[in-house]
Amino acid sequence: MSVFDTIRIAASGLTAQRLRMDVAASNLANAQTTRTQGGQVGQPYQEEEVVFQAQQMGPMAAAQGVSAIGIVKSTRPDTRVYDPTNPDADQSGFVTYPNVDVSSQMSDMMGAARSYQVNATVAQAAKQQALDAIDLGKA
């Protein structure tokens, strides 16, 4: 297995964590969004989550990278708040807010940032290993 396979596995981890970060950013940005993109009242933004899958990289089955196979909507119920003056309130005066859990999204964001660092460190170590191997050829 070539040293580039190690780097590619780490790169797949980096890409995956970037996507996780994007999704967390989307969830946090839309934590108070009461309308979906079509402008429909009463259908707020739905929290999203990334699904990852291990994927073989290179000739060895043990060397697996990661790839995102999809983004699913969370099934947590929406939050309903009584606010009759809000333009998006329904007939009974309730506004339906997204089911985004801001604190869990914040910890997910931090987790993504740390995992990104971990994968970057792996890539760095693999690179250093290759450079050490090249140095073996030096007099």
Added chain:
Amino acid sequence: MNAIGAVSSVTNVTGISSSSSVSPISGASTLNGAGAVDGSAAGTQAPGDSFLNSLSDAFGQLNTQMNAADSSMANFAAGGSADLHTVMLQMEEASMSLKATVDVRDKLLEAYQEIMRTQV
């Protein structure tokens, strides 16, 4: 851009070492034996396959890597959708391949010069 210039200059060097003389190649075929130890890629090689062939394969691969790094860098600079880490890692891969190739070239030239210094 610059990297490609470096590659073409390196390929020129092999061009010189391959065309200048055939005798150092047979001397270098002992290196082929050493190469067979280190990886499966060299192991699949037919025994008659020359070291020069595998060297030019390696150069072809290096060139491909350099081109990939170059195009993804250009894509990134033009505001394309490429991830920054993908671009950086591709460039690192290309630079490591170049380092390894330059080291192999140095070793070859060293061996060639050593043989040319033989007293007759």
